[in-house]
Amino acid sequence: MEFTSFSGAKRTVASDAARRADFDEIPIISLTASKEEILAKLTDACTRIGFFYVKDHGVPQEKVDRMFELAQNFFAQDLSKKNEINYKKSNILRGYEPPAEVRTDETRKPDLNEAFNWGYERSLDPLWSRTDDTEEWQDNPMSGPNAWPNFPDFKETISAYYADVLALARRMIRLFAEVLLLPPNFFDPLVSTPGAMGRMIHYPPQKPSDPNALGIGAHTDIECFTILCQGTVPALQILNVNGDWIEAPPIPGTFVVNIGDMLARWTNDRFISTVHRVWNITGQERYSIPFFFGVNYDATIKTLDSCLDEGQKSKYEPVLAGEYVWKRLSKSRLGPEEVSAAA
Ligand SMILES: O=C(O)CCC(=O)C(=O)O
Numbered sequence: 001m002e003f004t005s006f007s008g009a010k011r012t013v014a015s016d017a018a019r020r021a022d023f024d025e026i027p028i029i030s031l032t033a034s035k036e037e038i039l040a041k042l043t044d045a046c047t048r049i050g051f052f053y054v055k056d057h058g059v060p061q062e063k064v065d066r067m068f069e070l071a072q073n074f075f076a077q078d079l080s081k082k083n084e085i086n087y088k089k090s091n092i093l094r095g096y097e098p099p100a101e102v103r104t105d106e107t108r109k110p111d112l113n114e115a116f117n118w119g120y121e122r123s124l125d126p127l128w129s130r131t132d133d134t135e136e137w138q139d140n141p142m143s144g145p146n147a148w149p150n151f152p153d154f155k156e157t158i159s160a161y162y163a164d165v166l167a168l169a170r171r172m173i174r175l176f177a178e179v180l181l182l183p184p185n186f187f188d189p190l191v192s193t194p195g196a197m198g199r200m201i202h203y204p205p206q207k208p209s210d211p212n213a214l215g216i217g218a219h220t221d222i223e224c225f226t227i228l229c230q231g232t233v234p235a236l237q238i239l240n241v242n243g244d245w246i247e248a249p250p251i252p253g254t255f256v257v258n259i260g261d262m263l264a265r266w267t268n269d270r271f272i273s274t275v276h277r278v279w280n281i282t283g284q285e286r287y288s289i290p291f292f293f294g295v296n297y298d299a300t301i302k303t304l305d306s307c308l309d310e311g312q313k314s315k316y317e318p319v320l321a322g323e324y325v326w327k328r329l330s331k332s333r334l335g336p337e338e339v340s341a342a343a
């Protein structure tokens with residue numbers, strides 16, 4: 001079987017069945033280890049696997065727990081209530097996505113999950129909100145206001161979590177800069193108002209007999225990297241280099257971090273953006289909270305010279321971050337006519 005991701009990359013898939021990851025197949029990196037150890041483990045994980053767990057990350061468990069409680073309560077509402085903020089009412093795809101509408105893997109049925117999506121606002125960013133409470137949207141297809149629901153403590157709960165994960169992401173991108181032998185602050189000016197989107201996702205249990213309808217179809221992530229909080233129900237699977245699906249179960253106190261296509265483009269695939277999917281055959285409701293960290297939407301992603309050998313050309317054309325994210329997200333969420341009308 002061959003699978004083509006939205007980024008155009010082709011991967012071989014040996015079989016639809018998944019197996020448990022062997023020890024060390026998805027490394028666990030402690031962020032309180034020595035810098036030397038962190039950089040060595042990150043280098044290996046980013047260049048060989050594209051996925052790893054982080055522990056000792058500094059985000060308090062209470063903030064995580066409150067997010068999962070919020071997710072359960074929010075998704076328990078009637079569909080009509082949730083649809084008051086349907087993402088099709090937002091011209092930047094923010095708000096509520098009902099089940100079976102988004103087709104992340106174009107070759108299969110739409111995803112079974114329902115989700116709430118929100119994006120960066122200065123009012124959510126401690127770097128800005130202490131000094132400035134005006135929002136200034138950048139001139140690109142992804143910047144703009146969120147679609148917050150009328151639901152108790154919604155924005156407050158999300159703000160508390162998002163601020164900490166945003167700080168963690170800015171810390172991680174400094175580490176990635178060092179892995180790439182760049183100055184640690186290389187990316188800092190590019191993440192002052194970053195394209196940083198959060199999602200709360202609910203995956204209903206599904207029958208194992210229909211692998212064509214998945215919680216979320218096979219895909220690679222779009223942004224630089226993802227910080228995923230998995231909750232307690234295992235269902236995430238990643239495609240290893242041999243074309244085998246391996247399970248990446250939740251580990252208490254950790255986040256899963258995976259490299260996305262922006263960092264793959266930046267590094268000419270020295271950093272690997274790995275295909276993954278969610279297949280929830282546990283019989284339980286599953287909730288997860290990914291955070292997708294990209295650069296400012298007006299930044300250009302052009303392969304770093306240090307990732308090209310002398311005279312080597314990049315596989316990737318330079319792209320404007322906001323346009324790239326819009327193209328990819330709208331492809332799976334809007335019909336082709338709506339995408340060209342909105343372009
Ligand atoms: O829910 C998960 O475990 C993964 C979600 C995911 O891959 C995504 O939203 O891109």
Ligand SMILES: [Fe+2]
Pocket residue numbers: 219220221276
């Ligand atoms: Fe993903």
